[in-house]
Amino acid sequence: MEPRRQAENIIRSSGHHLTPQRLFILEVLEASDGHISAEEIHSRVRPHYPSLHISTIYRTLEMLKELGLATETDLGDGKLRYHLHEKGYHHHLICEKCGKVEELDEAILAPLKAALLRKHRFRADMRHLAIFGRCQGCL
Protein backbone atom coordinates (compact mmCIF):
# COMPACT_ATOMS: atom_id res chain seq x y z
CA MET A 1 0.00 0.00 0.00
CA GLU A 2 1.05 3.54 -0.55
CA PRO A 3 3.25 4.85 2.22
CA ARG A 4 1.78 8.31 1.94
CA ARG A 5 -1.66 6.93 2.85
CA GLN A 6 -0.13 5.23 5.86
CA ALA A 7 1.53 8.46 6.88
CA GLU A 8 -1.75 10.33 6.53
CA ASN A 9 -3.50 7.90 8.84
CA ILE A 10 -0.77 8.16 11.43
CA ILE A 11 -0.89 11.95 11.33
CA ARG A 12 -4.67 11.98 11.73
CA SER A 13 -4.84 9.39 14.45
CA SER A 14 -2.15 11.11 16.48
CA GLY A 15 -4.36 14.19 16.79
CA HIS A 16 -2.67 16.29 14.14
CA HIS A 17 -4.48 18.03 11.32
CA LEU A 18 -4.10 16.90 7.76
CA THR A 19 -3.58 20.13 5.87
CA PRO A 20 -2.94 20.68 2.17
CA GLN A 21 0.52 21.98 3.04
CA ARG A 22 1.39 18.71 4.74
CA LEU A 23 0.04 16.69 1.83
CA PHE A 24 2.25 18.57 -0.59
CA ILE A 25 5.28 18.05 1.59
CA LEU A 26 4.57 14.34 1.94
CA GLU A 27 4.17 14.07 -1.81
CA VAL A 28 7.56 15.64 -2.43
CA LEU A 29 9.21 13.47 0.19
CA GLU A 30 7.72 10.37 -1.35
CA ALA A 31 8.69 11.36 -4.88
CA SER A 32 12.26 12.18 -3.92
CA ASP A 33 14.52 9.19 -4.15
CA GLY A 34 17.24 10.05 -1.73
CA HIS A 35 17.84 12.61 0.95
CA ILE A 36 16.34 16.00 0.44
CA SER A 37 16.84 19.28 2.27
CA ALA A 38 14.12 21.61 3.52
CA GLU A 39 15.07 24.15 0.88
CA GLU A 40 14.81 21.54 -1.89
CA ILE A 41 11.37 20.57 -0.66
CA HIS A 42 10.45 24.23 -0.71
CA SER A 43 11.50 24.81 -4.28
CA ARG A 44 9.69 21.69 -5.47
CA VAL A 45 6.47 22.64 -3.71
CA ARG A 46 6.54 26.33 -4.65
CA PRO A 47 5.25 25.91 -8.24
CA HIS A 48 2.12 24.22 -6.88
CA TYR A 49 1.76 26.21 -3.69
CA PRO A 50 3.66 29.49 -3.77
CA SER A 51 2.58 30.74 -0.38
CA LEU A 52 3.75 27.66 1.49
CA HIS A 53 6.32 29.04 3.88
CA ILE A 54 9.64 27.37 4.61
CA SER A 55 8.92 27.43 8.32
CA THR A 56 5.89 25.24 7.67
CA ILE A 57 8.21 22.75 6.02
CA TYR A 58 10.51 22.72 9.00
CA ARG A 59 7.57 22.27 11.35
CA THR A 60 6.13 19.46 9.27
CA LEU A 61 9.48 17.70 9.17
CA GLU A 62 9.73 18.05 12.93
CA MET A 63 6.31 16.43 13.30
CA LEU A 64 7.19 13.59 10.92
CA LYS A 65 10.34 12.95 12.94
CA GLU A 66 8.36 12.81 16.16
CA LEU A 67 5.87 10.39 14.68
CA GLY A 68 8.69 8.18 13.49
CA LEU A 69 7.78 8.71 9.84
CA ALA A 70 10.85 10.58 8.67
CA THR A 71 14.51 10.65 9.48
CA GLU A 72 16.84 13.61 9.70
CA THR A 73 20.45 13.19 8.65
CA ASP A 74 23.37 15.54 8.99
CA LEU A 75 25.73 14.84 6.13
CA GLY A 76 28.09 17.54 7.29
CA ASP A 77 27.50 20.08 4.55
CA GLY A 78 25.62 22.61 6.65
CA LYS A 79 22.10 21.54 5.85
CA LEU A 80 19.99 18.72 7.19
CA ARG A 81 18.47 16.09 4.89
CA TYR A 82 15.22 14.22 5.31
CA HIS A 83 13.59 11.10 3.98
CA LEU A 84 10.53 9.03 4.72
CA HIS A 85 11.72 5.73 6.01
CA GLU A 86 9.24 3.28 4.67
CA LYS A 87 12.19 1.32 3.33
CA GLY A 88 13.94 0.66 6.64
CA TYR A 89 16.66 2.55 8.34
CA HIS A 90 20.14 3.04 7.12
CA HIS A 91 23.12 5.10 8.12
CA HIS A 92 25.97 6.99 6.55
CA LEU A 93 29.72 6.90 6.50
CA ILE A 94 31.00 10.33 5.55
CA CYS A 95 34.58 10.92 4.53
CA GLU A 96 35.94 14.06 6.18
CA LYS A 97 38.47 14.50 3.42
CA CYS A 98 36.76 13.86 0.09
CA GLY A 99 33.16 14.17 1.27
CA LYS A 100 32.09 10.83 -0.12
CA VAL A 101 28.94 9.41 1.47
CA GLU A 102 28.48 5.69 1.77
CA GLU A 103 25.33 4.00 2.97
CA LEU A 104 25.56 1.63 5.87
CA ASP A 105 23.23 -1.17 6.74
CA GLU A 106 21.50 -1.08 10.08
CA ALA A 107 22.67 -4.56 11.04
CA ILE A 108 26.21 -3.46 11.79
CA LEU A 109 24.94 -1.38 14.70
CA ALA A 110 23.02 -4.18 16.37
CA PRO A 111 25.86 -5.25 18.69
CA LEU A 112 26.34 -1.67 19.87
CA LYS A 113 22.63 -1.24 20.52
CA ALA A 114 22.59 -4.47 22.49
CA ALA A 115 25.60 -3.42 24.56
CA LEU A 116 24.05 -0.03 25.37
CA LEU A 117 20.87 -1.70 26.53
CA ARG A 118 22.69 -4.28 28.60
CA LYS A 119 25.32 -2.09 30.21
CA HIS A 120 23.56 1.26 30.42
CA ARG A 121 19.87 0.35 30.20
CA PHE A 122 19.66 2.87 27.40
CA ARG A 123 17.48 2.17 24.39
CA ALA A 124 19.36 3.82 21.55
CA ASP A 125 17.28 5.25 18.76
CA MET A 126 19.78 5.23 15.96
CA ARG A 127 17.78 6.17 12.93
CA HIS A 128 19.92 9.03 11.85
CA LEU A 129 23.47 8.12 12.59
CA ALA A 130 26.22 9.76 10.61
CA ILE A 131 29.72 8.51 11.23
CA PHE A 132 32.58 10.73 10.12
CA GLY A 133 36.04 9.47 9.29
CA ARG A 134 38.27 8.57 6.37
CA CYS A 135 37.27 6.40 3.47
CA GLN A 136 39.42 3.78 1.79
CA GLY A 137 40.96 6.19 -0.70
CA CYS A 138 41.74 8.87 1.86
CA LEU A 139 43.17 6.75 4.68
Next chain:
Amino acid sequence: MEPRRQAENIIRSSGHHLTPQRLFILEVLEASDGHISAEEIHSRVRPHYPSLHISTIYRTLEMLKELGLATETDLGDGKLRYHLHEKGYHHHLICEKCGKVEELDEAILAPLKAALLRKHRFRADMRHLAIFGRCQGCL
Protein backbone atom coordinates in the same frame (compact mmCIF):
# COMPACT_ATOMS: atom_id res chain seq x y z
CA MET B 1 52.50 19.01 32.16
CA GLU B 2 49.95 21.64 31.42
CA PRO B 3 47.73 20.77 28.50
CA ARG B 4 47.52 24.37 27.39
CA ARG B 5 51.28 24.43 26.85
CA GLN B 6 51.00 21.30 24.79
CA ALA B 7 48.23 22.83 22.73
CA GLU B 8 50.31 25.96 22.19
CA ASN B 9 53.20 23.92 20.84
CA ILE B 10 50.96 22.00 18.49
CA ILE B 11 49.42 25.20 17.18
CA ARG B 12 52.82 26.77 16.57
CA SER B 13 54.41 23.74 15.00
CA SER B 14 51.49 23.26 12.63
CA GLY B 15 52.15 26.65 11.10
CA HIS B 16 49.42 28.57 12.88
CA HIS B 17 49.98 31.80 14.73
CA LEU B 18 49.73 31.96 18.47
CA THR B 19 47.62 35.05 19.04
CA PRO B 20 46.40 36.54 22.30
CA GLN B 21 42.84 35.75 21.21
CA ARG B 22 43.69 32.08 20.91
CA LEU B 23 45.44 32.07 24.28
CA PHE B 24 42.37 33.51 25.96
CA ILE B 25 40.14 30.95 24.30
CA LEU B 26 42.43 28.09 25.32
CA GLU B 27 42.48 29.40 28.87
CA VAL B 28 38.70 29.39 29.07
CA LEU B 29 38.47 25.94 27.54
CA GLU B 30 40.98 24.61 30.02
CA ALA B 31 39.28 26.26 32.99
CA SER B 32 35.85 24.99 32.04
CA ASP B 33 35.15 21.61 33.51
CA GLY B 34 32.64 20.24 31.09
CA HIS B 35 31.28 21.10 27.72
CA ILE B 36 31.07 24.73 26.82
CA SER B 37 29.40 26.54 23.94
CA ALA B 38 30.96 29.22 21.76
CA GLU B 39 28.68 31.82 23.29
CA GLU B 40 29.73 30.80 26.81
CA ILE B 41 33.37 31.11 25.83
CA HIS B 42 32.60 34.54 24.45
CA SER B 43 30.98 35.82 27.61
CA ARG B 44 33.81 34.51 29.77
CA VAL B 45 36.47 36.10 27.59
CA ARG B 46 34.70 39.42 27.09
CA PRO B 47 35.62 40.93 30.48
CA HIS B 48 39.30 40.46 29.68
CA TYR B 49 39.14 41.10 25.95
CA PRO B 50 35.99 42.97 24.94
CA SER B 51 36.81 43.26 21.26
CA LEU B 52 37.32 39.54 20.74
CA HIS B 53 34.71 38.67 18.17
CA ILE B 54 32.56 35.56 18.30
CA SER B 55 33.59 34.62 14.79
CA THR B 56 37.17 34.40 16.01
CA ILE B 57 35.99 31.92 18.61
CA TYR B 58 34.27 29.79 16.00
CA ARG B 59 37.35 29.90 13.81
CA THR B 60 39.63 28.97 16.69
CA LEU B 61 37.41 26.07 17.66
CA GLU B 62 37.44 24.90 14.06
CA MET B 63 41.25 24.97 14.09
CA LEU B 64 41.42 23.10 17.41
CA LYS B 65 39.12 20.44 15.97
CA GLU B 66 41.32 20.05 12.90
CA LEU B 67 44.44 19.70 15.02
CA GLY B 68 42.75 17.07 17.12
CA LEU B 69 42.93 19.23 20.24
CA ALA B 70 39.25 19.79 20.85
CA THR B 71 36.05 17.91 20.32
CA GLU B 72 32.70 19.21 19.18
CA THR B 73 29.55 17.63 20.56
CA ASP B 74 25.94 18.12 19.60
CA LEU B 75 23.86 17.53 22.70
CA GLY B 76 20.66 18.24 20.83
CA ASP B 77 19.78 21.58 22.36
CA GLY B 78 20.55 23.70 19.32
CA LYS B 79 24.07 24.70 20.16
CA LEU B 80 27.35 22.87 19.82
CA ARG B 81 29.62 22.24 22.83
CA TYR B 82 33.38 22.02 22.90
CA HIS B 83 36.05 20.67 25.19
CA LEU B 84 39.77 20.08 25.06
CA HIS B 85 40.26 16.39 25.17
CA GLU B 86 43.44 15.95 27.11
CA LYS B 87 41.56 13.43 29.23
CA GLY B 88 40.68 11.01 26.47
CA TYR B 89 37.58 10.73 24.39
CA HIS B 90 34.17 10.00 25.63
CA HIS B 91 30.70 10.01 24.18
CA HIS B 92 27.17 10.82 25.22
CA LEU B 93 23.88 9.10 25.61
CA ILE B 94 21.13 11.69 25.40
CA CYS B 95 17.57 10.93 26.45
CA GLU B 96 15.12 12.35 23.92
CA LYS B 97 12.42 12.53 26.56
CA CYS B 98 13.96 13.94 29.73
CA GLY B 99 17.12 15.40 28.21
CA LYS B 100 19.45 13.62 30.59
CA VAL B 101 23.01 13.31 29.32
CA GLU B 102 25.10 10.33 30.34
CA GLU B 103 28.77 9.93 29.54
CA LEU B 104 29.88 6.86 27.71
CA ASP B 105 33.28 5.31 27.67
CA GLU B 106 35.06 4.99 24.37
CA ALA B 107 35.66 1.27 24.78
CA ILE B 108 32.09 0.32 24.01
CA LEU B 109 32.53 1.61 20.46
CA ALA B 110 35.64 -0.43 19.71
CA PRO B 111 33.79 -3.39 18.18
CA LEU B 112 31.85 -1.07 15.86
CA LYS B 113 35.02 0.71 14.78
CA ALA B 114 36.66 -2.61 14.07
CA ALA B 115 33.68 -3.80 12.03
CA LEU B 116 33.64 -0.61 9.95
CA LEU B 117 37.30 -0.97 9.18
CA ARG B 118 37.00 -4.64 8.33
CA LYS B 119 33.82 -4.58 6.28
CA HIS B 120 33.93 -1.09 4.78
CA ARG B 121 37.60 -0.14 4.97
CA PHE B 122 36.41 3.03 6.68
CA ARG B 123 38.42 4.49 9.53
CA ALA B 124 35.76 6.01 11.75
CA ASP B 125 36.75 9.09 13.68
CA MET B 126 34.30 8.92 16.53
CA ARG B 127 35.39 11.61 18.86
CA HIS B 128 32.11 13.38 19.07
CA LEU B 129 29.44 10.77 18.98
CA ALA B 130 26.08 11.56 20.48
CA ILE B 131 23.58 8.75 20.64
CA PHE B 132 19.95 9.69 21.12
CA GLY B 133 17.35 7.42 22.65
CA ARG B 134 15.51 6.71 25.87
CA CYS B 135 17.11 6.40 29.27
CA GLN B 136 16.22 3.87 31.93
CA GLY B 137 13.56 6.06 33.54
CA CYS B 138 11.87 7.01 30.27
CA LEU B 139 11.81 3.64 28.51
Next chain:
DNA sequence: GTAAAGGTTGCAAACAGTTGCATCTTGGAC
Protein backbone atom coordinates in the same frame (compact mmCIF):
# COMPACT_ATOMS: atom_id res chain seq x y z
C1' DG C 1 -25.27 22.24 8.10
C1' DT C 2 -22.99 25.51 12.68
C1' DA C 3 -19.92 26.38 16.63
C1' DA C 4 -16.13 25.81 19.55
C1' DA C 5 -11.48 24.07 20.68
C1' DG C 6 -7.32 23.33 19.46
C1' DG C 7 -3.97 22.74 16.10
C1' DT C 8 -1.64 25.11 12.06
C1' DT C 9 -0.08 28.73 9.04
C1' DG C 10 2.54 32.79 7.34
C1' DC C 11 5.23 36.26 8.72
C1' DA C 12 8.88 38.60 10.92
C1' DA C 13 12.35 38.40 14.10
C1' DA C 14 15.64 35.81 16.40
C1' DC C 15 19.29 32.36 16.83
C1' DA C 16 23.69 29.60 16.02
C1' DG C 17 27.11 29.36 12.94
C1' DT C 18 29.73 30.67 8.48
C1' DT C 19 31.97 33.51 5.03
C1' DG C 20 34.17 37.52 2.20
C1' DC C 21 37.01 41.06 2.73
C1' DA C 22 39.98 44.87 4.19
C1' DT C 23 43.06 45.58 7.89
C1' DC C 24 46.24 44.06 11.19
C1' DT C 25 49.52 40.77 13.54
C1' DT C 26 52.68 37.00 13.89
C1' DG C 27 56.79 34.44 12.93
C1' DG C 28 60.74 33.97 10.18
C1' DA C 29 64.63 35.81 7.35
C1' DC C 30 67.85 39.10 7.36
Next chain:
DNA sequence: GTCCAAGATGCAACTGTTTGCAACCTTTAC
Protein backbone atom coordinates in the same frame (compact mmCIF):
# COMPACT_ATOMS: atom_id res chain seq x y z
C1' DG D 1 66.24 45.58 15.57
C1' DT D 2 63.39 45.86 10.10
C1' DC D 3 60.84 43.71 6.35
C1' DC D 4 57.82 40.54 4.31
C1' DA D 5 54.56 36.73 3.50
C1' DA D 6 51.27 34.16 5.42
C1' DG D 7 47.97 33.79 8.50
C1' DA D 8 44.44 35.90 11.75
C1' DT D 9 41.09 39.37 13.23
C1' DG D 10 36.86 42.20 13.35
C1' DC D 11 33.09 43.40 10.99
C1' DA D 12 29.03 42.97 8.34
C1' DA D 13 26.34 40.20 5.65
C1' DC D 14 24.62 35.85 4.99
C1' DT D 15 22.85 30.82 5.69
C1' DG D 16 19.96 27.34 7.72
C1' DT D 17 16.81 26.69 11.34
C1' DT D 18 13.71 28.03 15.19
C1' DT D 19 10.24 30.68 17.62
C1' DG D 20 6.34 34.07 19.10
C1' DC D 21 2.21 35.56 17.64
C1' DA D 22 -2.09 36.88 15.33
C1' DA D 23 -5.05 35.06 11.88
C1' DC D 24 -6.76 30.95 9.96
C1' DC D 25 -8.18 26.12 9.16
C1' DT D 26 -9.32 21.30 10.58
C1' DT D 27 -11.68 18.35 13.42
C1' DT D 28 -15.16 16.89 16.53
C1' DA D 29 -19.57 17.51 18.66
C1' DC D 30 -23.90 18.97 18.01
